[in-house]
Amino acid sequence: MKFQNKTILITGASTGIGKAVGEKLLDESCNIILTSRRDEKIEEWVSESENSKANMLILKNDVTDKESVAEVYSKVVEKFGGIDIAILNSGIGKEITPKTFNSKVAEDIINTNFLGVVYWVEQLLPDMMKRKSGIxxxxxxxADNRGYSGSGFYCASKSALSIFAEGLSIDLKKHGIKVLTIKPGFVKTPMTDQNKFKMPFLISAEKSAEYIITGIKKEKAIIQFPFPTVLGSKILGLLPNWFYRLVG
Ligand SMILES: NC(=O)c1ccc[n+]([C@@H]2O[C@H](COP(=O)([O-])OP(=O)(O)OC[C@H]3O[C@@H](n4cnc5c(N)ncnc54)[C@H](OP(=O)(O)O)[C@@H]3O)[C@@H](O)[C@H]2O)c1
Structure with missing residues (x-):
């Protein structure tokens, strides 16, 4: 897959991984749509970037608001005709303990990390199916493979997302549309800056963007990184449940 002349959407492009992927895509001759709730933050980093080859559209979007997603999509269609590659990256995380347990946090996390993707997929599918192409x-x-301490809501949201993406990838195969699931390990971003626990094999957002762009270009079904964390999560996933609960 070459990015030249492609129209690429990145949600959650104001900070962290989304911003880093956006910064790298400025070097490509493509159309980029950058969205998030804080669109002013996107404007800020884009204005600081030099020599962009890409055509850009920056739009305010709250992925938990189905109507906002539909409105933003129609603006994209008006300007670029459609989307070839959608990197659905918006996400939130919050540590939760039995003492701070609060269902509102679960609602926010599920609405953003899971339903936010579903709302975008709903907009993307009709046109991608008509064109029989798209990513x-x-x-x-x-963290989609086990319930990690303090991160139950987050893990549940990512587990739901990975399983949804897997099912969707099978359904869309015959329509010429590919679903590539991106699974980062720990990446240094404003989200992980809040974490008080140790984050093994933490990588920079720029490095994560390299993995993501290479993976999409190779059309890898699962884009997972870095290797030591992939290995660690596979081992944790294979542990018998009784043993995981004992040591977790
Ligand atoms: N960092 C890691 O270690 C790590 C590991 C695995 C997976 N991830 C995933 O990677 C993605 C990016 O996270 P990050 O680490 O780069 O964190 P981040 O720097 O906090 O970025 C999160 C992005 O999501 C956007 N966002 C949050 N809520 C939104 C909403 N309701 N509507 C639209 N955009 C929203 C934020 O923009 P606004 O606030 O401006 O809307 C921001 O641009 C997330 O899905 C996260 O779960 C991260």
């Missing part, structure tokens, strides 16, 4: 790349996590 949908949701950003899940290597």
């Amino acid at each position: 949908i790349a949701p950003v899940s996590s290597l």
